[in-house]
Amino acid sequence: MRAYPFTFVTRVRRRLLPAVGALLAVLVVAGCGEAGSDAVWQPGVGGDPASSASPSPSTAAAVSLTATGDIILGNAPDRLPPDDGKGFFDDVRQALAADLAMGNLEEPLTVDTGTGKCGAGSTNCFQFRAPPEYAAHLRDGGFDLLNLANNHGNDFGAKGFQNTQDALEQHELAHTGAPDQITVVEVQGVQVAVAGFSSYAWSNLLTDIPAATKVITKAAETADLVVVQVHMGAEGADKTRVKPGTELYLGENRGDPIRFAKAMIDAGADLIVGHGPHVLRGMEFYQGRLIAYSLGNFAGGGNMLNRSGRLGWGGVLKVSLKPDGTWVDGSFASTYMNELGLPTMDPDDRGLGLVRELSGADFPKTGATFDDSGTISPPRAG
Numbered sequence: 107m108r109a110y111p112f113t114f115v116t117r118v119r120r121r122l123l124p125a126v127g128a129l130l131a132v133l134v135v136a137g138c139g140e141a142g143s144d145a146v147w148q149p150g151v152g153g154d155p156a157s158s159a160s161p162s163p164s165t166a167a168a169v170s171l172t173a174t175g176d177i178i179l180g181n182a183p184d185r186l187p188p189d190d191g192k193g194f195f196d197d198v199r200q201a202l203a204a205d206l207a208m209g210n211l212e213e214p215l216t217v218d219t220g221t222g223k224c225g226a227g228s229t230n231c232f233q234f235r236a237p238p239e240y241a242a243h244l245r246d247g248g249f250d251l252l253n254l255a256n257n258h259g260n261d262f263g264a265k266g267f268q269n270t271q272d273a274l275e276q277h278e279l280a281h282t283g284a285p286d287q288i289t290v291v292e293v294q295g296v297q298v299a300v301a302g303f304s305s306y307a308w309s310n311l312l313t314d315i316p317a318a319t320k321v322i323t324k325a326a327e328t329a330d331l332v333v334v335q336v337h338m339g340a341e342g343a344d345k346t347r348v349k350p351g352t353e354l355y356l357g358e359n360r361g362d363p364i365r366f367a368k369a370m371i372d373a374g375a376d377l378i379v380g381h382g383p384h385v386l387r388g389m390e391f392y393q394g395r396l397i398a399y400s401l402g403n404f405a406g407g408g409n410m411l412n413r414s415g416r417l418g419w420g421g422v423l424k425v426s427l428k429p430d431g432t433w434v435d436g437s438f439a440s441t442y443m444n445e446l447g448l449p450t451m452d453p454d455d456r457g458l459g460l461v462r463e464l465s466g467a468d469f470p471k472t473g474a475t476f477d478d479s480g481t482i483s484p485p486r487a488g
Contacts, residue, residue: 168426168434169296169331172204175381175401175420176212176256178410178447179236179243185408187446191240194407195247198449201422201439202248205293208300209404210335210381211252211281214259214266215241215273221263230356233261234410238273245277251291253335255283255302255309256382267308282335283309288325296429299329304337304382305360312338312361319373326374330429334375337382338363339400343417345383346460348399348468367397376431379423385416386457388464389474391484394433396474398423402457406447413443419457420449425482436474436482455480 179194180186187194195202213234224231244252252274260267267284274281282289283302287310290299301321303312310321325332339345340355353360360382367378371393378397380387387400402420403411411417420441426434440457444450458480465473475483 167294168428169206169293169298170204170424170426171298171333171377172202172207172422172424173335173379173398173401174202174209174404174422174441174449175386176384176403176411177209177244177252177405178213178234178407179215179240179405180407181213181234181410182218182237185410186236187407187448191243191407194243194405194448195249197451198422198441199248201424201441201451204424206251206291206298207249208251208253208333208335208379209244209249210256210337210379210401211244211254211270212256212258214262214270216262216266216269219262219265219269221265223261223263232258234258235262235266236407238269238276241273241277241279244274245279249279251280251282251289251300253283253300253302253337254281255304255306255335256337257304257306259283259304260306260308264308285310286321288321288328290325290329296331297329298331298333299325300333300335301325302335302337303366305358309337312336312366313359315366315369318366319369322370322373322375331377331427331431332375333377333379334367334370335379335381336361336363336366336370338366338380339383339387341382341384343385343415346385346387346416346464348387348464363399367399368392371395371397376427377425384411386419386421386460386464388461388466388468389438389482390465390469390472391433391474392472394484395431396425396433396436396482403443404441405449406443409447411443411447413447416456416460418443419452419460421457421461433484438476438480438482440480 215238222233224233282300288301303310305313338361340353352362380399383400386402389398404420422439425436440452440455441449442452462476
């Protein structure tokens, strides 16, 4: 099997909401230096990680995970949210609460590096960045881990990508999505590996399924649970349907969502969290594991994301899994982007209605089922 000289394994323990508890963060860089000389990273946490009392995976209760779709906090220097982003996630914070809360950060957190991808004379080119200190808004909103594998993660080049990682780490947030990166978060004594994929060279490639399979196989050997974060599929208000085959957008190969997701589960993944089309898509179960093909737009500070119609709908996916990956329960809470682009709970449950409709239409035999409160269940056998 391929050696992973640049694989990062992160164990995180930090203070979250009172009802959630704490996570411990230790960064182990595999293959750096001589054997036994692993580097260790503990942001803001003292003491010996091994001394913390936590249940073993065999006796641990189910682990709860939440996830969202695309997040843009604003666009520096002149399209930032009111009050400099204070309280950005206040309306959705309760919905996000879990042992591990994850989001897809669709922009760098960086100063202007001078290497923005949209040069003079560019047309139909979009580049985003938010101030590095905006990582605090993600932390205050309850997030624990951000995926950086998407089409905007490298908008300000390698330096901007590194600045983003640094900003997140300074605010005790884990991240994933770099090539060969596997991020392992320890919660309730259970190790949860998260790996991010997209169709771009600065991430694990979803278009190279054999290579992606090796990453997930390694993750499954490393941790109890494996979560795949994947930015896949064509974009647009009319891209809600999931069909077999490769999807293209502006000439780019955005992967074969069905083939990729099922291959990752075959390799050991326990949950697939999709985003990228900027609209919600259906969900299905495969081998007892949930595939959420797209969680839509979650936040567009500075009105950087189109919020018209279904483009403005998103949601918070919450699942509980046993340490062996067995499904316990799940739910979907509808959100929308308000007039400022901030994530807001949707009392009309428009997103839930759409996801329920799409799941039944696209996956009549394997689609997830939803009750009126958003509770997710596997399809009935037979």
